[in-house]
Amino acid sequence: MKQDAARNAAYAVDCEDYVHVVEFNPFESGDSGNLIAYGGNNYVVVGTCTFQEEEADIEGIRYKTLRTFHHGVRVDGIAWSPETRLDSLPPVIKFCTSAADMKIRLFTSDLQDKNEYKVLEGHSDFINGLVFDPKEGQEIASVSDDHTCRYGTNLSFKTISFYFSVLQLMVAEKNGTIRFYDLLAQQAILSLESEQMPLMSAHWCLKNTFKVGAVAGNDWLIWDITRSSYPQDKRPVHMDRAYLFRWSTINENLFATTGYPGKMASQFQIHHLGHPQVMWNCFVAYAVFLICVLDFSTHSPQI
Structure with a gap:
């Protein structure tokens, strides 16, 4: 390495x-x-x-x-x-x-x-x-x-x-709807609406299962499923469409997004819900595997 x-x-x-x-x-x-x-x-x-x-x-x-x-x-x-x-x-x-x-x-x-x-x-x-x-x-x-x-x-x-899947399964649709399905009932039990398209990626927060994050259009969006079916927070994130959303497995306020892959690279950003600015920003090339090391006590990348 x-x-x-x-x-x-x-x-x-x-x-x-x-x-x-x-x-x-x-x-x-x-x-x-x-x-x-x-x-x-x-x-x-x-x-x-x-x-x-x-x-x-x-x-x-x-x-x-x-x-x-x-x-x-x-x-x-x-x-x-x-x-x-x-x-x-x-x-x-x-x-x-x-x-x-x-x-x-x-x-x-x-x-x-x-x-x-x-x-x-x-x-x-x-x-x-x-x-x-x-x-x-x-x-x-x-x-x-x-x-x-x-x-x-x-x-x-x-x-x-x-x-459906075991217990509950979250499925995000490109039309902007996120649905939760139950195995025993074999039917939808909850839905969230982004009101934006295309919804390219959604992720359930493991540290706080009331939180769901996604990217749709150029924005990232955050839901509290106990409060509303509409996002509690959203912000513009990538100029040429957002592509991927992932929560941190350690901190419920930390997440990452990527832009839509272009000819050479896509933009990768790290965000914190307590800070209005992007925590970290870089461009990721297709042919290179990048590992970003996060210090979760300071919420900043460490080299």
């Missing part, structure tokens, strides 16, 4: 090919909270990031590749399973991907001899997002431009024409 001052990033990892998607493991069980995966044109790389706050002899970040998985087609999305554990014997690496061929692949590995994947089919158009059941990790929900959300297990993939 090396510093890359020219790109204004904390650290950069050299990759052999284009990087289309990057996902940290959001689950902390089993010493696996520092796992990261990124996908390219025909591969997925799984590695670990160890931060200087975790080990005193590290300056900044230490990155280590654990395994490269052949994928065979462009990777568009990655979702981690809560069953992933690095402290078990043998370790368990489990994640799924969405791909350009409109299929989902479920990968399971012990980082030794066992490296398996299964193909789940059902969607007839581009897959916009996918997620594991965060409790047991046995089911996968995915949403697509074919106007369906589909529900799968490790052994099968069921074609379902309505949106």
Whole structure:
């Protein structure tokens, strides 16, 4: 890993090919909270990031590749399973991907001899997002431009024409509506309205589940689902359309947005709800994997 001052990033990892998607493991069980995966044109790389706050002899970040998985087609999305554990014997690496061929692949590995994947089919158009059941990790929900959300297990993939998953599932639609669905009732239980289009990305805050964030048009928007179906706060964020919204997994007031990818790069910004100004701003090139290290006590990037 090396510093890359020219790109204004904390650290950069050299990759052999284009990087289309990057996902940290959001689950902390089993010493696996520092796992990261990124996908390219025909591969997925799984590695670990160890931060200087975790080990005193590290300056900044230490990155280590654990395994490269052949994928065979462009990777568009990655979702981690809560069953992933690095402290078990043998370790368990489990994640799924969405791909350009409109299929989902479920990968399971012990980082030794066992490296398996299964193909789940059902969607007839581009897959916009996918997620594991965060409790047991046995089911996968995915949403697509074919106007369906589909529900799968490790052994099968069921074609379902309505949106649901274990307990509750949040589904964001490009027409500006965010809906919450319940498994037992098999129907919508709540909806939020952005009144802006296209709504490109939405994210449920893990630190405060009453909060939902999204980007639509050129703005970011924040809802308190206990107060109103309309945003409590919104601000312009990217000149050429906003593309992605993600909450911090540590601080409920901290989140990041990206602009719509252009020919060379897209804009990446870090925001704090208690500050009117953007906390950090840089441009991210397609072919470079960037890791931004946040000091959540000061809410500022650390290099």
